[in-house]
Amino acid sequence: MTDLSLRPITVDDLAGDRNGARPDTLFRAGAKGAGYLVLVILAAIAVSTTVKAWPAFRAEGFGYFFRDDWVPSQGRFGARSIIYGTLVVSAIGLVVAVPLSLGIALFITELAPRRLRSSITTVMDVLASVPSVVFGLWGFLILRPHLKDFYNSVADAVSGIPVLRSIFGPSLSGQSFMTAGVIVGLMIVPIITSIVREVFQTVPINEKNGALALGATRWEMIQGVVFPHSTGGIVGAVMLGLGRAMGETIAVALVIGASPQITANLFGQGEAMPSVIARNLNEASGTYQSALIGLGVGLFVLTILINISARVLVRRVDAATRGAS
Amino acid sequence: MKNSRRYRPGRIAVLPLALLAILGLVVTACGDDTETADDSGSSETTAAASEATTTTVAGLDIDYASLEGTLNGSGSSFQDALEQTVKGEFEKVATGVKVNYAKSGSSAGKADLAGNTVQFAGTDSLIKDADKATFTGGEVLYFPIAAAPITVSYNLAGVEELNLSADVIAAIFQGEITSWDDAKIAADNPDAKLPATPIAVVHRSDGSGTTSNFTKYLKKAAPSVWKLDAGDTVNWPATTQGAEKNSGVAAIISSTDGAVGYVDLADSVSAELTRANVKNSAGNFVEPKLPGASAALAGAEIADDLTYDPLDADGDDAYPITSPTWVIVYKTQTDPKVADALKGYLNFMLTEGQTLAPTVGYAPLPAELQAKAIAQLDMIG
Numbered sequence: 102m103t104d105l106s107l108r109p110i111t112v113d114d115l116a117g118d119r120n121g122a123r124p125d126t127l128f129r130a131g132a133k134g135a136g137y138l139v140l141v142i143l144a145a146i147a148v149s150t151t152v153k154a155w156p157a158f159r160a161e162g163f164g165y166f167f168r169d170d171w172v173p174s175q176g177r178f179g180a181r182s183i184i185y186g187t188l189v190v191s192a193i194g195l196v197v198a199v200p201l202s203l204g205i206a207l208f209i210t211e212l213a214p215r216r217l218r219s220s221i222t223t224v225m226d227v228l229a230s231v232p233s234v235v236f237g238l239w240g241f242l243i244l245r246p247h248l249k250d251f252y253n254s255v256a257d258a259v260s261g262i263p264v265l266r267s268i269f270g271p272s273l274s275g276q277s278f279m280t281a282g283v284i285v286g287l288m289i290v291p292i293i294t295s296i297v298r299e300v301f302q303t304v305p306i307n308e309k310n311g312a313l314a315l316g317a318t319r320w321e322m323i324q325g326v327v328f329p330h331s332t333g334g335i336v337g338a339v340m341l342g343l344g345r346a347m348g349e350t351i352a353v354a355l356v357i358g359a360s361p362q363i364t365a366n367l368f369g370q371g372e373a374m375p376s377v378i379a380r381n382l383n384e385a386s387g388t389y390q391s392a393l394i395g396l397g398v399g400l401f402v403l404t405i406l407i408n409i410s411a412r413v414l415v416r417r418v419d420a421a422t423r424g425a426s
Numbered sequence: 427m428k429n430s431r432r433y434r435p436g437r438i439a440v441l442p443l444a445l446l447a448i449l450g451l452v453v454t455a456c457g458d459d460t461e462t463a464d465d466s467g468s469s470e471t472t473a474a475a476s477e478a479t480t481t482t483v484a485g486l487d488i489d490y491a492s493l494e495g496t497l498n499g500s501g502s503s504f505q506d507a508l509e510q511t512v513k514g515e516f517e518k519v520a521t522g523v524k525v526n527y528a529k530s531g532s533s534a535g536k537a538d539l540a541g542n543t544v545q546f547a548g549t550d551s552l553i554k555d556a557d558k559a560t561f562t563g564g565e566v567l568y569f570p571i572a573a574a575p576i577t578v579s580y581n582l583a584g585v586e587e588l589n590l591s592a593d594v595i596a597a598i599f600q601g602e603i604t605s606w607d608d609a610k611i612a613a614d615n616p617d618a619k620l621p622a623t624p625i626a627v628v629h630r631s632d633g634s635g636t637t638s639n640f641t642k643y644l645k646k647a648a649p650s651v652w653k654l655d656a657g658d659t660v661n662w663p664a665t666t667q668g669a670e671k672n673s674g675v676a677a678i679i680s681s682t683d684g685a686v687g688y689v690d691l692a693d694s695v696s697a698e699l700t701r702a703n704v705k706n707s708a709g710n711f712v713e714p715k716l717p718g719a720s721a722a723l724a725g726a727e728i729a730d731d732l733t734y735d736p737l738d739a740d741g742d743d744a745y746p747i748t749s750p751t752w753v754i755v756y757k758t759q760t761d762p763k764v765a766d767a768l769k770g771y772l773n774f775m776l777t778e779g780q781t782l783a784p785t786v787g788y789a790p791l792p793a794e795l796q797a798k799a800i801a802q803l804d805m806i807g
Contacts, residue, residue: 143468170661171661172655172661173657173659174653174655174659174660174661175661200581241674241677242677245681246681249681249682272666272682272683273624273626273684273685274626274667274682275681275682276667276669276678332717337504340696354631354670355670355674356503358631358667358668358669359631359667359668359669360662360665360666360668361669362664365539370664370667370668376631380631380632380670381632381633382535383531383534384531384632384633384658385633
């Protein structure tokens, strides 16, 4: 490339050689293709799974999503309790992961000495690379027996209080919604943390310094500058984590107890959609197979719904904070 | 990031430190772990097995060294450990033969044989009448190769010995008996001090031949109580809970006071669980060990095609929850070399293999059945 600083730029320099047009067209086509390919793949997955799942949907009608009796041996597939399990586990996962991730990200960006920052970041990256089956086995063999005793002592403590009594009931073996939720929560902490950390780092330093100069404490500065600036990014990170939590298969399968039921008891055993699919797909045939693929379709739809509502939420919140400032 | 990022990436020095810290965590975690259920526990299995009687029936006179070819098999994961052990020994004497066995599940194995993609299949269940037409290679021969007990394993502080009848097992697994001090349990255990611990029923969460045989047994032996039918998966009540594979069920039982579940003998032994004695059709309470399984085979009614049902079999010493398993092959073989190799492998399985079976947790065939199976070898050709 010629050193443009030595002489004034002419029109010829900007035009480049005439052949430049072709790579440009190719690049545009390639990039456009890649962009549309995502949509095509998504549509292909949606269509083919729905077609595969159709026999079950047709046989069960709306009962597929609104009935509780999941009895493959008798050809009855009501998935409501399984969908419920997925939602509860994901919700617990978020309750565990979001405060923890925000705390870690704030610590890394605002409080930690520089030396510590990179080591915490490294540890988070290592945590993100632990295979989910390892989380699952650790949860099943080590965490579960300890949690069981904890659950039962909590259940004892609240046994006289009406609402808490049914939410924190006794646990038989520690396999429960709560155990699965905690494991999933730990698994999505690295994902949420790394995105939120990046988002926090984009907050303009001048605004932060400005707030501090006006006498704000560090927490007031975080509240007043960092959070409003990062709302969209935080919601995006949480959505990504939620997607992972809802789709998590093997770790949940190992600790949830494989017993589909709708109960308020978070310490009770339940069942989640991906676990049912993973455990049974290789032995299933006919309508049973369709019903399992139907769970996949349900998960797909659920994820899309949650993502859309998150986008709407972000837009509202962004508009509100912009309007305020 | 574009702006305001002050620290420099690439502080390599902290990486080893972080790894060390994590390693430390893992090591401590492992130290805590008192209930790994996945150990092979082969020594204990052998101990349990050595009580089994080994039969001696002469096999066909086959020169293993002259055989050649590759035998592919797939199917039952229940018989996988036996297949792997026997094929290892067989390949030492039949140096020209390579045997492969993939544990894909009984139904997959049957489908593979039907589609002619394997030379033999392992199965724990018979071919359904409706599926017989799909077997394009013609008539199928069943070779029984071994059996093993399914235990009712439990964890109950202070109760080392427990007698259970089929009706009581059915009521427990249906969630109708919920406490260990229930009068129905006490009736069979007058000497035991049964605590009022709630019963935690654990079953397989994955589709399983063990579940199939266990529920078939309850359907057969407790017809008036058992309402959940039989199958690879059944509609367990919500008060029960599932775990992955035999080892997962065993791990839950070993860590939960009051838990009870059905586990195959090898996994129950390696997890050091306590096993209940089960009442057989003769009215005796029999402990789940290999001689009991062999006795169940001896007591079962054997059909002409060597199929049989050892569940709730007759015999004073028969253990009632015994799983059968077969190797199935086509009677008519297109390639004589494959036919000879198959004959050789099955002959080895039915002779030396029977001596090896107890070392990996299987009950060998009783002499009479073994002789019948060997006699059937000549039909392959």
